[in-house]
Amino acid sequence: xxxxxxxxxxxxxxxxxxxxxxxxxxxxxxxxxxxxxxxxxxxxxxxxxxxxxxxxxxxxxxxxxxxxxxxxxxxxxxxxxxxxxxxxxxx
Numbered sequence: 001x002x003x004x005x006x007x008x009x010x011x012x013x014x015x016x017x018x019x020x021x022x023x024x025x026x027x028x029x030x031x032x033x034x035x036x037x038x039x040x041x042x043x044x045x046x047x048x049x050x051x052x053x054x055x056x057x058x059x060x061x062x063x064x065x066x067x068x069x070x071x072x073x074x075x076x077x078x079x080x081x082x083x084x085x086x087x088x089x090x091x
Contacts, residue, residue: 002033 007015015032022030043050061069 005036 015035019030019032019035022028022035
């Protein structure tokens with residue numbers, strides 16, 4: 001049972017352009033309903049990408065925040081050489 005979906009004019013126009021491009025490239029007539037169904041199907045298969053697209057964009061950490069992070073680090077009191085690291089990593 002078809003249900004209407006509200007969208008702004010720009011989104012509707014983009015959907016129509018996508019529909020036309022699919023017809024040109026495949027030679028098959030594709031309805032807007034089919035395009036939307038496929039987009040939803042693809043979004044469900046990659047939910048993480050969809051969720052990320054709705055998150056606020058991240059910006060680089062400020063110098064003050066970076067410095068505060070490093071100030072909170074605690075040294076173990078033991079000096080570590082490159083040989084120590086190699087022994088730990090490679091045995």
